Amino acid sequence: MSRRLSFYVHIPYCIKRCGYCDFNTYTPAELKGPDLLSVSSNYISAALAEIGMAHKVVGEAHVPSIFFGGGTPSLMPAQELASIIAEIRSRFSLLPDAEITIEVNPDSVTSEFLSEMRTAGANRISMGMQSAVPHVLQVLDRTHNPENVSTAVGKARAAGFEHVSVDLIYGAPKESFDDWRISVEAALSIPIDHISAYALIVEKGTKLAAQISRGELELPPEDETAEKYRYADDQFIAAGFDWYELSNWSRSGGSCKHNIAYWDGSYWWGVGPGAHSYLDNKRWWNVKHPNTYIQKVSEGVLPALNEEELTEENLADEFIMLQIRRREGIPLDRLNNKQIENCREYLTTGYLDEQSWRDGKLTLTQSGRLIADRIVRTLVM
Ligand SMILES: C[S@@+](CC[C@H](N)C(=O)[O-])C[C@H]1O[C@@H](n2cnc3c(N)ncnc32)[C@H](O)[C@@H]1O
Numbered sequence: 587m588s589r590r591l592s593f594y595v596h597i598p599y600c601i602k603r604c605g606y607c608d609f610n611t612y613t614p615a616e617l618k619g620p621d622l623l624s625v626s627s628n629y630i631s632a633a634l635a636e637i638g639m640a641h642k643v644v645g646e647a648h649v650p651s652i653f654f655g656g657g658t659p660s661l662m663p664a665q666e667l668a669s670i671i672a673e674i675r676s677r678f679s680l681l682p683d684a685e686i687t688i689e690v691n692p693d694s695v696t697s698e699f700l701s702e703m704r705t706a707g708a709n710r711i712s713m714g715m716q717s718a719v720p721h722v723l724q725v726l727d728r729t730h731n732p733e734n735v736s737t738a739v740g741k742a743r744a745a746g747f748e749h750v751s752v753d754l755i756y757g758a759p760k761e762s763f764d765d766w767r768i769s770v771e772a773a774l775s776i777p778i779d780h781i782s783a784y785a786l787i788v789e790k791g792t793k794l795a796a797q798i799s800r801g802e803l804e805l806p807p808e809d810e811t812a813e814k815y816r817y818a819d820d821q822f823i824a825a826g827f828d829w830y831e832l833s834n835w836s837r838s839g840g841s842c843k844h845n846i847a848y849w850d851g852s853y854w855w856g857v858g859p860g861a862h863s864y865l866d867n868k869r870w871w872n873v874k875h876p877n878t879y880i881q882k883v884s885e886g887v888l889p890a891l892n893e894e895e896l897t898e899e900n901l902a903d904e905f906i907m908l909q910i911r912r913r914e915g916i917p918l919d920r921l922n923n924k925q926i927e928n929c930r931e932y933l934t935t936g937y938l939d940e941q942s943w944r945d946g947k948l949t950l951t952q953s954g955r956l957i958a959d960r961i962v963r964t965l966v967m
């Protein structure tokens with residue numbers, strides 16, 4: 587029987603780096619090129635070659651999902667992204683109901699791009715909205731005008747995209763509670779079936795981290811950020827979204843199959859610089875720089891930088907770390923007696939759902955989701 591293999595395709599380019607972001611992405615200026623098309627010119631052929639290598643390693647496989655992430659995939663010409671879908675389709679068996687997602691930036695998405703991608707088989711858009719409030723977008727160093735989000739979502743719907751998601755960030759410096767309320771209301775006023783809302787992480791080495799350490803910006807109090815999560819969760823649920831993972835909510839049929847495949851421990855191949863792959867208890871990750879990546883692939887060698895073999899113990903710990911964030915929770919029979927005893931205090935203090943516990947599962951309540959990391963530390967030692 588053929589196995590299942592999802593594809594993540596990394597597009598490592600952005601026009602400008604947002605102050606908070608430490609993703610593996612490069613601007614034309616960082617790559618010392620005049621514009622994006624010239625710095626990325628050999629990239630897609632390298633990605634196509636890596637897909638050929640994946641086929642040599644894996645052999646036959648059914649592909650249930652493809653995810654173009656970044657960076658900013660919507661900066662690439664649609665026919666180049668379409669050629670990647672076509673290559674996966676020709677080497678593997680792309681399932682008829684496969685989910686094909688493209689991350690897009692509201693500023694760099696046109697109706698032509700969207701309809702070409704739809705024709706190529708893409709059926710899900712994930713848009714970086716972040717906030718609807720201009721001064722918060724400014725702190726986040728985002729270039730887009732907030733009104734572009736609903737215009738871009740309208741274009742995606744008109745192009746026939748069934749599934750549209752937006753990403754929000756809460757807890758940025760200068761974001762008041764009312765600002766967050768405005769962003770949540772704005773997200774709920776557009777025709778989407780999925781929302782990801784992430785608490786801002788101040789990543790080391792970013793412009794934002796430097797601004798905070800120089801005292802130019804200050805993070806809002808932690809309690810307020812926790813209240814923002816509660817508020818968003820209540821509003822999303824009232825609007826017909828269900829939480830299915832700590833930072834992800836969807837309307838019926840809108841949950842992201844690709845992310846679920848990661849959390850389920852399914853196999854995936856990450857194409858592109860810095861991308862991670864997971865197959866047969868082995869994880870590996872590619873060289874980080876796009877030029878090194880292109881060089882390696884053009885020499886016909888796998889662009890992996892390093893790999894690790896996951897032991898039974900690693901896999902059990904990962905299962906707990908990922909599964910605790912999900913609505914289905916952790917089946918109690920996957921925990922040992924000590925882990926169950928360590929969790930009891932969280933049950934009596936309202937952080938774990940009592941009904942689920944009686945049904946044999948450890949599931950976080952809304953309060954529990956706010957301290958998920960602390961609960962994980964009592965389970966994974
Ligand atoms: C890497 S971006 C790709 C999408 C696209 N480039 C964009 O930004 O619109 C994916 C998402 O990760 C989230 N993200 C990136 N850095 C983050 C950080 N430091 N803290 C919280 N969320 C972050 C943002 O919500 C962003 O939309």
Ligand code: SF4
Nearest residue numbers: 600603604607656657
């Ligand atoms: S556009 Fe997205 S990937 Fe690019 S720097 Fe900003 S958050 Fe990071």
